[in-house]
Amino acid sequence: MSEALGQVTILDGNTFVVSDAVGDIEASPTDPTGLFIYDTRFLSHWVLTINDERLHALSVDDVQYFEARYFIVPGEATVYTDATLSVVRQRTMRNGFDEELTILNHGEEPVDLVVRVDAGSDFADLFEVKDALGKKGKRYARVEDDRLILGYQRQTFHRTTTVTVGGPARFDDHGLTLTAHLEPRGRWTATIQVEAQILLPTGENALPRWRQGHELLERDLNALLRSTPKLECDWQPLKDTYRRSLVDLAALRFSPQIAGGQSLPAAGLPWFMSVFGRDSILTSLQALPFVPKLAATTLRVLADFQGTRRNDHRDEDPGRILHELRFGESMAFEERPHAPYYGTADATPLFLVLLDEYERWSGDADLVRAVEYEARAALNWIDEYADLTGMGYVAYQRRNLETGLENQCWKDSWDSISFRDGRLPGFPRATCECQGYAYDAKMRAARMARQFWRDPGYADRLEQEAAELKARFNRDFWIADRGYYALALDGEGNQVDALSSNIGHLLWSGIVEEGEKADAVVGHLMGAKMFSGWGVRTLGEDEGRYNPIGYHVGTVWPFDNSFIAWGLRRYGYKEEAARIAAGILDSAQFFNGRLPEAFGGYERALTRYPVRYPTACSPQAWSAGAPLLLLRTVLGLEPSGDNLVVNPALPGGISHIELLDIPGRWGLADAFARERGEMDPQHVLHPQLASGPG
């Protein structure tokens, strides 16, 4: 549902429409409103008038992610109560979108109306919208008998938007006009279709008519919801959040032609509706017990596009897993490197982690065998290409100095990696969590080598290397007098000493030495400097660059917390994991069950609600995945051979959870969890799970 009748977004994979609450689109050059397909804006202007009058919104119904119904009336907001006309504008994703206009005459007199839709497109590339760049090709508008064609051409790059109407209409270069006659209490309907085309030099449309409209989408969504585990629980908000997460993941599924009709998660709306190595992998990991198919497609697509050669523009190396794949004009002309761009230090080890975890859940050994070459090339990348300082660590430094990414870890903003005093380190940078991922990747690859690749010698070697990496890491990254791991090593091997949430990922990877070091790390994560009451902050409160609304320097990221909670479970800190789950699940209620990308790092006791981060993407795939991973974590779900082990530790306030029909190599399994301790009745009735840090 829309908040306060703000922007309305409907989507189907990487096709999406962002409009105002009336359904109108009036895009400014830098504003992500309009119809976007494959990173190109196909419609930037779409305004409805009736008898030259604009309309205003009564309400919007966008319960289905792929369609919206706008209830609108003519005139200014102050006079709507007098309106004798009302309009329903129903918009559904299709090969662009279909829009059904229905006008109702509530009056006693017949009316004749001129219904006008102004249409235009700037064919902006999403990067142009983001960075306000100009156009280099030629735009045109052309009327044919029964249609308006808006087009853009730059050499062989040709995109069009065709507007047609099911019925009589007059077209001109700026839109279309319909006339309507309504009897008293009468009703009038027209359907307008907006269709996007990517034209080949032969004139053929390269975009498949890949959707047959909402009937198919609805079936698809229902099928997905039917195939996911059923959740029963005595705390209703968890059920709401769970359903919202599944619907959002369904909406963010993206079936580019390169995936051969299969779906993988796009990263987030509106800027990140594409394949991202890191985001697609982490979301697939979060969703494994619920929607395992996402992992299979993610692995196949990322394997297919694995780097094969050195290319500085794309920051590509042999064996490197891609960071981002885009399809817009600036990629076509290689003004931007994202076709695909490889500048990420973590996607390659994480690819191996997902491959192993996917097999442990699904038993799909065929995939592990099929991508053996790619898995070995990924391992080779870790040793031969990522070790930029020769110290035996995965490090990054961009070679594309113009448009490459400076920070190639998940905290990819410019100031995310800093010393305690706020200084920024030099390059190459080796962030701590990447070493954890590399360690985990080698341990897991050893299992795959032994079990599926029939290469026990290789397995032994990988385990040996992993053990050496762990020892080296615990020596070089550990800051003894502060009791935590450095955020990174800089190019000279100096410890970048800020206290950060990255140390939580280390628990997930298993690179932390048990005992004192693990205890100290957990103490920091759950301490007042890091834990806000809602979750673990990206950066500690005492650090030089800390800012509670700084993108990667103080906000709380639900996805980050879900992996930290998983890590706490791995090391046996059940209660701490449950506390993080409680905080994040509580916060979801303030966002109608839809966790944003990030929210403010303010103390919970201070604000009493999680403060919205100004430009956070929503829905965001790994935020939608966070409640799923938290659910796995509190239930303690873990594959063991061909069985699913359940070892719950529920947050206070939830006394039972049932998760039924969990798919996996065991077929379908059920998980039951009941809190055995004394229930505090007040706690159960309390709308929130945890009232603060304690």
Add this chain to the structure above:
Amino acid sequence: MADSDSVERFFDELGRRGHEPLLDRLNSTGRFELVDGGQVEEWLVAVRGGYITVTRGGGDADYVLRGERHAFDRIIHGDAGSVAALIRGTMAMYRKDPDVMFGLVTRLFAGPPESRREWVDDPRLVAEGQRDRADGTHG
């Protein structure tokens, strides 16, 4: 700009590479249609179990890659990206077999192993690839 020999050299090298583990999963035949003015030059590239056979001329294929010869020349030299060429419209791919993945097809343009720069050729990789073939791999 297009050096007519460099395209021939590309296909010639591809055909003589023998086993190419990068292509183990491609298992399909592609027809390359290179347009040069009014002329269309055709090449058939068949990959089975990572082994490549190149034939000059047309024939049945699972997919067709069609584009300007000079644009193709830029791709095989690594001056232009193949995904970018597809988005730009200088190259088009037609699939008869929907299971042919473009990502794998782009690997035909990786160049010979020695040209991938700093690639540490690991003999294990080749050996593994050959063993895979005996198992039959997924395409």
